[in-house]
Amino acid sequence: MKFPLRFLAAGLAVLxxxxxxxxxxxxxxxxxxxxxxxxxxxxxxMARAVSGPLSKALGQPVVVDNRNGASxxxxxxxxxxxxxxxxxxxxxxxxxxxxxxGIYKTLSYDPLKDFAPIxxxxxxxxxxxxxxxxxxxxxxELIARAxxxxxxxxxxxxxxxxxxxxxxxxxxxxxxxxxxxxPYRGPAEAVAAxxxxxxxxxxxxxxxTPTFIKSGRLVPLAVTGTTRxxxxxxxxxxTELGHPSIVFTSWTGLFAPAGTPxxxxxxxxxxxxxxxxxxxxxxxxxxAGATPVGSTxxxxxxxxxxxxxxxxxxxxxxxxAEN
Amino acid sequence: MDLLSHLxxxxxxxxxxxxxxxxxxxxxxxxxxxxxxxxxxxPTIAMLLPLTFGMSPDTAMIMLAGIFYGAQxxxxxxxxxxxxxxxSSSVITAIEGHQLARQGKAGKxxxxxxxxxxxxxxxxxxxxxxxxxxxxxxxxxxxxxxYFSLMLCGLVAAVLLANGSLLHGFGMMVLxxxxxxxxTDVNSGIQRFTFGVGELADGVGFVVVAMGLFGLGEIMAxxxxxxxxxxxxxxxxxxxxxxxxxxxxxxxxxxxxxxxSILGILPGGGALLSSFAAYxxxxxxxxxxxxxxxxxxxxxxxxxxxxxxGAQTSFIPMLTLGIPSNPVMALMISAMMIQGIQPGPSxxxxxxxxxxxxxxxxxxxxxMLLVLNLPMIGLWVKLIAVPYLRLYPAILMxxxxxxxxxxxxxxxxxxxxGFGALxxxxxxxxxxxxxxxLxxxxxxxxxxYLRRSLLLSGxxxxxxxxxxxxxxxxxxxxxxxxxxxxxxxxxxRSKVFME
Numbered sequence: 001m002k003f004p005l006r007f008l009a010a011g012l013a014v015l016x017x018x019x020x021x022x023x024x025x026x027x028x029x030x031x032x033x034x035x036x037x038x039x040x041x042x043x044x045x046m047a048r049a050v051s052g053p054l055s056k057a058l059g060q061p062v063v064v065d066n067r068n069g070a071s072x073x074x075x076x077x078x079x080x081x082x083x084x085x086x087x088x089x090x091x092x093x094x095x096x097x098x099x100x101x102g103i104y105k106t107l108s109y110d111p112l113k114d115f116a117p118i119x120x121x122x123x124x125x126x127x128x129x130x131x132x133x134x135x136x137x138x139x140x141e142l143i144a145r146a147x148x149x150x151x152x153x154x155x156x157x158x159x160x161x162x163x164x165x166x167x168x169x170x171x172x173x174x175x176x177x178x179x180x181x182x183p184y185r186g187p188a189e190a191v192a193a194x195x196x197x198x199x200x201x202x203x204x205x206x207x208x209t210p211t212f213i214k215s216g217r218l219v220p221l222a223v224t225g226t227t228r229x230x231x232x233x234x235x236x237x238x239t240e241l242g243h244p245s246i247v248f249t250s251w252t253g254l255f256a257p258a259g260t261p262x263x264x265x266x267x268x269x270x271x272x273x274x275x276x277x278x279x280x281x282x283x284x285x286x287x288a289g290a291t292p293v294g295s296t297x298x299x300x301x302x303x304x305x306x307x308x309x310x311x312x313x314x315x316x317x318x319x320x321a322e323n
Numbered sequence: 324m325d326l327l328s329h330l331x332x333x334x335x336x337x338x339x340x341x342x343x344x345x346x347x348x349x350x351x352x353x354x355x356x357x358x359x360x361x362x363x364x365x366p367t368i369a370m371l372l373p374l375t376f377g378m379s380p381d382t383a384m385i386m387l388a389g390i391f392y393g394a395q396x397x398x399x400x401x402x403x404x405x406x407x408x409x410x411s412s413s414v415i416t417a418i419e420g421h422q423l424a425r426q427g428k429a430g431k432x433x434x435x436x437x438x439x440x441x442x443x444x445x446x447x448x449x450x451x452x453x454x455x456x457x458x459x460x461x462x463x464x465x466x467x468x469x470y471f472s473l474m475l476c477g478l479v480a481a482v483l484l485a486n487g488s489l490l491h492g493f494g495m496m497v498l499x500x501x502x503x504x505x506x507t508d509v510n511s512g513i514q515r516f517t518f519g520v521g522e523l524a525d526g527v528g529f530v531v532v533a534m535g536l537f538g539l540g541e542i543m544a545x546x547x548x549x550x551x552x553x554x555x556x557x558x559x560x561x562x563x564x565x566x567x568x569x570x571x572x573x574x575x576x577x578x579x580x581x582x583x584s585i586l587g588i589l590p591g592g593g594a595l596l597s598s599f600a601a602y603x604x605x606x607x608x609x610x611x612x613x614x615x616x617x618x619x620x621x622x623x624x625x626x627x628x629x630x631x632x633g634a635q636t637s638f639i640p641m642l643t644l645g646i647p648s649n650p651v652m653a654l655m656i657s658a659m660m661i662q663g664i665q666p667g668p669s670x671x672x673x674x675x676x677x678x679x680x681x682x683x684x685x686x687x688x689x690x691m692l693l694v695l696n697l698p699m700i701g702l703w704v705k706l707i708a709v710p711y712l713r714l715y716p717a718i719l720m721x722x723x724x725x726x727x728x729x730x731x732x733x734x735x736x737x738x739x740x741g742f743g744a745l746x747x748x749x750x751x752x753x754x755x756x757x758x759x760x761l762x763x764x765x766x767x768x769x770x771x772y773l774r775r776s777l778l779l780s781g782x783x784x785x786x787x788x789x790x791x792x793x794x795x796x797x798x799x800x801x802x803x804x805x806x807x808x809x810x811x812x813x814x815x816r817s818k819v820f821m822e
Contacts, residue, residue: 045657048372066369067731070507070524074732077521103512108521154779160512182778183509185771188653192646196463198779207660211645211667287663320512 026086026264030061033089033254036075036096037066042205042288046121046252047091049284053275071161072096073108080114084259086268090115092255094163094248098307102315103161111308116260117300119269120253121276122290125225126167127209127232129218130201131194139221139241142201146177154180156190156199161320164190164203166311167224167248169318174243194218205250206231207289224248231289251293251307253300269297330452333679337687342385342680345378349386350688353393354695357400360407360538360718360725363530364394368654372661380662381677385684387658388638391651392444392685395634396692399436399627400703404429405718406541408533412630414760415598417537419615419622426618429704434564435572435620436627437696443580443628444689447635450584451682456671458636459643462588467779468787471772472796473589474765477596479803480603481761489807492758495749499762502527509771510778522734531726532763535739536756538722540746542715547747572624575605579625583632588639589648597633598626599761607806635685642678644668 033051037043047064055062067075076096082088090096097111109115130136136145146153157165160183172179182199184190191208193199195217206229212218213232220235224246228237238246254272256265275281276292285292295303314320336342356362368387375383395412402413403420416436423432481499482492505516506526517523564572579601586597605625606615615622637648638655645667647653656666664674671678706714726739749756780786788794 045660065731070521073524074521151781160510180778180781182775184775185509186653188645188647188656192463192640192644195644195646196466198466207665208645211665211669215668217668283663284661288660 026261026267027058027060029087030063031055031058031087031089032063032065033091034075034079035064035066035091036072037093042124042250042290043091043093043252045288046285046290049281049288050121050254050272050275053278053281054271057271057275071100071103073100073104076100076111077108079255079257080109082257084116084257084261086256086260086264088257089118089268090255090257091121091252092304093252094250094307094311095161097253097255097304098311099161099163099166099315101308102166102311102313103320112305114258115255116258116265117297117304118254118256118265119272119297120251120293120295120300120303121272122285122292123225123249123251124288124290125206125223125229125237125249126164126203127206127223127229127235128167128171128201128203128221128238129191129194129209129212130221131197132216132219133197134200134219136200136221137219139236139238139243142221143175143177146175146179150178151180153200154182154198156193156202157181157183158187158190158204159183159185162187163248163250165320166314166318167203167246168201169320170246170248170314171238171243173317174238174245191218203248205289207287222246229289230286230291252290253293253304265297326452329675329679330683332676333452333681333683336381336676336680337385337684341379341382342684343687345382345386346389346684346688347691349389350393350396350691351695353390353395354397354400354692356390357394357397357410359397360401360534360721362725362728363410364391365650365654366728367394368651368658372654372658375658376661380659380664380674381680383658383662384655384677384681385688387655388681388685389688392631392634392688393692395631396437396440396696399440399623400433403432403436403623404703404706405538405714407538407718407722410630411529411533411760411764412598412626412633414533414537414757415602415626416623416630418602418755418757419619422616422618423620423623428618430700431564431568431620432623433700433703434697435568435624437693437700438564439572439576439579439624439628440631441689441693442576443583443632444635444692445686446577446580447584447587447632448682448686448689450632451636451639451685452679455639455643455682458588459639462640463644463646465589465792466790467772467775468790468793469796470589471769471776472787472793472800473596474769474772475800476796476803477599477761477765478769479800479807480596480599481758481765483603483606483803483807491754495754495756496758496762499759499764500766501762502532502759503763503766503770506767510774520734522730522732522738526767527738527763528726528729528735529760529764530729531735531739532742533760534722534726535742536746536749536759538718538746539739539743540750540756542718543743543747544750545711545715568620571611572620575601575609575621575625576628578604579628580632582625583629583634584636586629587633587636587648596765597629601625601629638681638685641666642681643671645670 033047035044035047051062051064067078072095079088079090100107101111136142155168157168184193187204190202191204194202209218210231213220220232222238222241223229223235224238226247273294276294356367367390398410398413399416402408402417403424406417406421408414408417420432481496505523507514507524514524582601583597602622602625605621606612609621611619611621640646640648641652641655647656659666723736726735776786
């Protein structure tokens with residue numbers, strides 16, 4: 001069913017004069033935003049929250065195109081090879097522009113060379129949670145328990161190369177404990193495993209947890225952001241608890257293919273920044289537990305470089321790289 | 324009583340003008356996409372998600388739910404008429420349903436499917452209203468070892484499914500398991516048999532294989548038969564069910580509903596197994612079991628009832644715990660989050676009108692579906708009277724559009740063509756594709772659950788036998804195996820079945 005829209009978009013594109021003059025203002029035709037995750041994922045919610053207001057501001061339809069699969073590689077590769085004309089954009093994340101560089105020996109795209117960063121859209125931390133049945137109340141209790149029973153406690157991740165896996169490995173390294181890693185298909189399955197008592201801890205994104213915490217099915221131990229989360233103001237950060245190396249934020253950002261004209265990048269950046277300041281957009285992001293960022297293209301490039309370096313090293317340290 | 328006041332609240336929510344209207348929109352749209360091969364509820368709901376921004380939460384959920392169970396209704400139509408199961412649940416319906424269509428009894432098959440789905444939907448709605456919270460509690464305690472043992476039962480059922488020789492059924496099932504190995508290994512993240520093709524990293528898509536083996540394979544086999552002077556199902560007749568048909572299908576519908584309602588609750592792929600299980604049981608216990616494989620109404624009634632009941636009870640973990648049991652439920656969760664509702668255990672308490680409204684709307688939606696679908700049967704059966712020369716290019720195109728709409732990848736189209744060729748070979752060799760599909764579905768899940776069980780137990784296989792539920796399921800699988808083997812040992816005489 002996403003098909004007709006894409007057809008419509010293509011149809012519109014045909015109706016417009018095909019040879020767009022170089023000095024004609026951008027955009028002249030519909031813009032496609034490729035989301036490398038499935039509908040309903042964090043990246044998808046962010047893309048849809050921004051695309052509506054963006055198309056209003058730019059005066060052209062902005063169409064979200066989900067190209068999910070293979071940890072986002074399929075979508076990223078597509079955009080990396082797309083024409084750098086500003087009509088194909090990409091919502092990248094900590095997976096496509098960070099973790100994947102650590103997991104895959106050979107990646108079919110280069111997160112730094114193939115992309116022109118536009119702006120970071122949003123940021124949200126993860127939360128280390130356990131079940132009340134475990135009788136663990138704090139991060140220190142978890143560490144003490146794990147030290148007393150090496151390898152007996154388990155951590156449920158949302159998949160082998162997921163952010164929760166990386167965060168779990170950071171926890172193991174920082175606290176010097178041994179937890180058995182159990183990969184699940186996705187974040188919801190990992191949370192279910194802790195609620196059902198199959199695994200000791202899970203590390204889901206902050207917005208998915210308050211309802212479980214309120215109803216007493218999960219106990220939060222720490223958030224992995226540098227500052228406390230508005231959703232869980234009473235939960236300390238890992239840094240406060242003396243583990244500053246356990247920092248993981250699940251971020252999303254807007255990218256264009258490398259070689260896109262600077263004028264287009266700048267226009268997209270200023271427009272997106274304005275969009276992120278709109279109250280309705282802020283509300284959608286807040287409901288999804290994300291903080292809007294809106295950094296400049298230059299700031300965002302530095303951030304992405306740091307992320308790629310950080311997660312490549314983390315993967316090596318924890319021996320996550322497999323492929 | 325509490326339940327009555329809850330149901331009253333639900334009905335009063337579901338019966339507002341807006342909610343009735345969007346419920347109707349949802350089920351109509353669902354029927355439509357269900358009929359169209361390949362186009363499933365997942366892309367449809369994803370597409371419509373942004374539209375629900377402006378609706379109230381209960382209206383949005385009622386419409387999206389309608390699309391989901393409406394698609395279950397519609398899916399059986401194309402499975403019966405042109406042997407094209409677009410959803411995993413309609414694979415089983417195609418087995419007997421299409422045989423009936425070829426005998427000119429498409430109308431009967433469609434009527435049984437619609438009535439079976441309606442009865443199942445109604446019972447399942449009551450079931451959810453009565454037992455949702457305690458059942459969700461049980462479902463969450465269903466761990467990796469239990470799932471593994473349940474899937475093993477499923478595999479035994481897969482062999483039981485085969486109407487021809489046992490060896491053929493077993494072979495096809497193993498072939499399906501092998502195909503299921505393709506993709507990224509959940510535990511290590513290593514890619515297996517992907518040959519560097521990015522599109523294979525997530526495995527071979529079910530719809531791609533089903534479309535190829537069933538849809539394209541069937542077209543080629545039909546064209547072949549036509550050369551030889553046969554026409555595929557084109558005569559129409561027996562539009563309505565006789566009293567005898569009703570009597571024959573009542574039991575299968577009720578048993579199917581029971582299977583669907585119970586297995587549907589399990590988040591780890593239980594709903595999927597329900598139609599397989601329902602069919603296999605009928606095939607063993609039905610007084611008409613000899614007719615199975617040659618167009619048995621019971622073989623349409625039971626799986627249809629099971630998949631519709633399962634579709635509805637799969638809402639239980641999502642509504643009561645915020646845990647999605649399938650991709651559609653994952654989308655429903657994001658629909659709720661867009662509305663600013665955090666899905667989870669508190670929804671039932673904080674938003675009773677949403678919870679009970681959605682449940683009540685399921686029953687209303689089922690009435691709508693019945694009213695919508697029964698008169699359509701006359702129209703559908705006319706469709707197969709269209710000369711095959713005109714019909715098959717249309718089916719071919721719909722298959723291609725359907726497959727492309729899922730992944731937007733041309734690779735999947737080539738893959739479908741490849742499986743089409745394979746489907747033709749299977750048709751020539753009289754090998755049935757259903758056990759292969761079940762193997763493909765269950766294989767990856769079984770592996771995942773087995774390896775997770777072993778991770779949890781530190782490598783000790785005893786975990787499968789010491790947990791009571793798991794041990795019971797293993798015993799069921801063992802008994803099933805004996806049942807499967809017995810007739811094969813006793814009789815080579817049953818060449819009748821091989822025909």
